[in-house]
Amino acid sequence: MNDVLVIGAGMAGVTAARALDRAGLSVALVEGQQRLGGRVYSLRDFCAEPVEAGAEFIHGTGSATWPEVRAAGLHTRPCPLIRHTMFNIGHGTHWLPRILLHPAVWPTFNIFRSIARLEPPDLSAREYVERRGFRGRARVLAEMMLTAHLPGRVEEVGVLGLQDDGVLTLESGLNHRVVEGQDRIVEFIGRGLDVRFGFGVESIRWRPDGVTLTASDGRELEARAAVSTLPVGVLQSGRVRFAPALPEGKRAALEQMGMGPVVKLLLSFRERFWPNWLAILGCGTGPVTLYWPLFYGTRDSLPVLCAYSTGPRAARLAEVSEAEAVDIAVGDLARLFPRADPRTALTAHRRIDWGTDPWSCGGYTFLRPGARGARARLAAADTGPLFWAGSATESQPIASTVEAAYRSGLRAAAQARAYLEDGAGAAQPTRPG
Ligand SMILES: Cc1cc2nc3c(=O)[nH]c(=O)nc-3n(C[C@H](O)[C@H](O)[C@H](O)COP(=O)(O)OP(=O)(O)OC[C@H]3O[C@@H](n4cnc5c(N)ncnc54)[C@H](O)[C@@H]3O)c2cc1C
Numbered sequence: 001m002n003d004v005l006v007i008g009a010g011m012a013g014v015t016a017a018r019a020l021d022r023a024g025l026s027v028a029l030v031e032g033q034q035r036l037g038g039r040v041y042s043l044r045d046f047c048a049e050p051v052e053a054g055a056e057f058i059h060g061t062g063s064a065t066w067p068e069v070r071a072a073g074l075h076t077r078p079c080p081l082i083r084h085t086m087f088n089i090g091h092g093t094h095w096l097p098r099i100l101l102h103p104a105v106w107p108t109f110n111i112f113r114s115i116a117r118l119e120p121p122d123l124s125a126r127e128y129v130e131r132r133g134f135r136g137r138a139r140v141l142a143e144m145m146l147t148a149h150l151p152g153r154v155e156e157v158g159v160l161g162l163q164d165d166g167v168l169t170l171e172s173g174l175n176h177r178v179v180e181g182q183d184r185i186v187e188f189i190g191r192g193l194d195v196r197f198g199f200g201v202e203s204i205r206w207r208p209d210g211v212t213l214t215a216s217d218g219r220e221l222e223a224r225a226a227v228s229t230l231p232v233g234v235l236q237s238g239r240v241r242f243a244p245a246l247p248e249g250k251r252a253a254l255e256q257m258g259m260g261p262v263v264k265l266l267l268s269f270r271e272r273f274w275p276n277w278l279a280i281l282g283c284g285t286g287p288v289t290l291y292w293p294l295f296y297g298t299r300d301s302l303p304v305l306c307a308y309s310t311g312p313r314a315a316r317l318a319e320v321s322e323a324e325a326v327d328i329a330v331g332d333l334a335r336l337f338p339r340a341d342p343r344t345a346l347t348a349h350r351r352i353d354w355g356t357d358p359w360s361c362g363g364y365t366f367l368r369p370g371a372r373g374a375r376a377r378l379a380a381a382d383t384g385p386l387f388w389a390g391s392a393t394e395s396q397p398i399a400s401t402v403e404a405a406y407r408s409g410l411r412a413a414a415q416a417r418a419y420l421e422d423g424a425g426a427a428q429p430t431r432p433g
Contacts, residue, residue: 161367
């Protein structure tokens with residue numbers, strides 16, 4: 001019997017498992033798929049460079065994952081924003097600073113500061129925008145600023161949650177991309193761990209003396225403690241049964257969190273028709289939320305665009321066939337770049353739909369209005385020997401990111417370790433540290 005079972009081999013899982021392994025505990029990491037990484041998923045068969053199907057950016061230069069990136073010997077490229085951003089809020093595609101010069105959008109300038117000062121009761125992003133009286137361009141820009149990165153509708157996203165989750169700081173630092181692919185970080189952390197691939201957990205039985213996992217093929221594993229990194233979408237779906245049922249606080253937290261659709265369409269073209277300095281193109285209207293070229297405006301980049309959609313826009317691109325979704329995005333690019341002919345320049349495409357992925361059941365989480373504290377309730381150590389990690393269980397510095405997953409893995413590993421040393425499982429580690 002192992003000391004600890006870690007469920008899910010994404011960033012949170014490998015981080016927790018490695019920390020426990022380093023502490024001298026015997027750890028098995030169980031994973032339903034045949035690969036490490038979860039929502040960190042780098043594709044190497046789409047074009048000559050790795051392309052990210054899931055997480056793409058390291059947010060900010062202070063991310064806790066930077067030491068791992070350096071230790072793994074990986075290379076990164078910065079993604080300079082504002083100066084390299086274009087925007088379309090329904091009046092042509094322009095350089096972002098030019099859009100910001102229009103007096104109609106000036107009322108939105110203090111939006112982040114105003115939200116940072118908001119007190120309860122919570123409001124939805126829609127109520128906030130209406131209360132501020134934003135109309136026309138200001139409204140489009142404000143809704144984009146508040147929800148572009150989140151897989152929920154403006155009515156579903158709570159503004160106090162934006163504050164607590166650090167979402168509004170997402171673009172305030174310098175973002176980087178890992179040249180070799182973001183999955184190399186997870187592989188580096190997961191190196192040498194005992195990983196049981198193809199172990200899709202169907203039920204988790206927890207009791208004071210340990211945890212038993214049952215896989216969908218009937219296999220069982222037991223340990224004195226476990227760390228769950230199951231994504232919120234999987235937990236909400238009911239695909240994994242808990243015995244006894246989870247405490248009320250956790251069930252309420254799961255209801256208060258949204259986990260909505262995110263779709264990435266990868267589009268490869270014969271040649272580039274966007275400016276070579278372009279890092280990101282935000283769309284206030286239209287079927288796609290953001291477009292960005294591989295390596296964001298660096299001159300040697302391949303002519304590949306990622307079309308990124310969240311929430312209702314992603315839902316629409318997910319409900320049609322891939323060919324139709326691509327047609328919609330290419331038609332949108334023709335609108336955004338009227339002098340180009342993206343349709344005839346298209347050479348390859350790929351759709352990645354996280355909403356229907358059975359191992360995540362959604363892109364990532366956001367907090368609904370009134371959901372303050374839900375992440376802490378999901379993370380709470382209130383299920384005996386079963387501990388909780390995953391990017392949805394952390395709000396610092398930015399919830400639902402790779403860094404949040406990493407930090408949650410360290411926190412849950414420390415909790416499980418303390419439990420085994422001091423609590424019910426007082427026996428010594430089975431392996432010397
Ligand atoms: C399209 C997209 C873009 C993103 N962009 C960014 C970005 O630019 N920067 C950033 O920091 N973050 C980004 N994120 C968020 C980031 O990817 C996630 O928050 C983070 O990777 C989650 O890590 P995790 O370990 O908590 O969960 P996961 O990576 O989801 O890991 C959970 C693991 O559990 C496994 N699993 C699920 N169910 C079971 C089961 N029943 N039995 C066994 N195993 C199971 C899964 O296969 C998976 O491997 C993005 C996410 C998406 C979807």
